[in-house]
Amino acid sequence: MSATRRHFVAGGLAATAALSLPRIARGAAPRVVVVGGGFGGATAAKYVKKFLPDAEVTLIERDKQFITCPFSNYVIGGIEKMQTITHGYDKIAKRGVKVVHDEAVAVDPNAKTVTLKGGATLAYDRLVLSPGIDFIWDAVPGYSEAAAEVMPHAWKAGPQTLLLRKQLEAMPDGGTVIIVAPANPFRCPPGPYERAGMIAWYLKNNKPKSKILIFDPKENFSKQALFFEAYENLYPGMIQWIGGKQGGKVTRVDPKAMTVEAEFGEEKGDVINFIPPQRAGKIAQIAGVTDEKGWCPIDPKTMESTKVKGIHVVGDACIAGAMPKSGTAANSQARNAAAAIAAMLQGKEPPEPSFANTCYSIVAPGYGFSVTAMYGATPEGIKEIAGGVSKLKAPAKDRDLEAAYAYDWYRGIIYDALG
């Protein structure tokens, strides 16, 4: 390093240290940078701007459009189109959020900067990370990022969603669809089982001799009794669940032979939907906010990382106690984080958070049910206050109503996050 360069860096650091605190105190606009424009990040950006209109809020999102995982199972089942689940960032940009389509590749928590792939470096007073999940590609022998082109995960919506749909369309009647569900914790606990229902809807109407096998390392799962009741009512004999006790844990896959090897034995599939184990999106690891399992511990009152000050983590990436990894949870965490950030930037005590989750599942048109709960912050983490699942044996009109409510929920959360 040349003398002038060294001098410049040292001088720059000293200047940053001297100015970092007084900057806001002097009345300069506080700078909040949000990485990830999904349910958590878009909501955080929108609400920081709402709570603190003077703040300079920058949202960094890799993609030009947000294609939602919620409702992507309905595209796979053929009852919705990609267009329904594709959204732009123009509305939150109009609200004053600066939207930058780039990828965050580095975070310096001391200098309080985020570096983008395009080369720019952004300074922040508070940073929010909502990068969602990354897949652990090599957790099961035989699977890899390349194998996902043959055995799609479709667990990030987009081309993978369409690939799975196309494979179902190409499959012969009488074929076998295998869904490999991951162990806990993972994005959208009811998701694999809703997907089985949606695929069954397509098969029942188009390829009724086919069957669906769900391989699962778990012994139970979200809304299990409701899913089993629905499978029985709507698709008798079509869906078979092989849980942990029955040897459903997958030990190897072979994308060439299209086989899945589990503890109980091997099966061949015509379509194989392999959902890999997950961890927080990579930028969380780069920023140093992940634990040894790859998820991010947070202070439940502010969603601030317990590992690195000044960085808040929301959504799937964070460890949110009793809350599942859902879009509704991410959205709720982000609003509370935004309120905490606004208070902290004004030197005030962060308000007491109130968290909620609602996840609807639709397993056939007009057949929906839900899990919901309210949560609060405790020193031991986020705890459930009350909640539960839809009633078993509910009248058809309730299932129909909950399917309609699912659509309203979708409209509502898209508006709350991006509208």
Next chain:
Amino acid sequence: MKGITIPVALAVTLMAGSAMAAPTAEAIARNCVVCHGPKEAGQLEIPKIANYPARKMVEMLTGFRAGQKEATIMDRIAKSLTDEQIQALAAHFASQ
């Protein structure tokens, strides 16, 4: 403290009270509007609750909480609310 026994129910109340402080009605209400959104959100079936009459909302929420009012989902959610929170939420939405 030797020899003093605290009844379990009371101990639980104390713990819950100190561990989970009360959020404001505004903070709770932000969860409500995700589904019961403003008209811009374009919801079709879920009832709107902005400008909802306060007395009626108290009646609805306490009815849901007690399991006396028919519901698909609000019975489960209302169980999380205290009397004070129900009053505060009703006042909040009535004045929107």
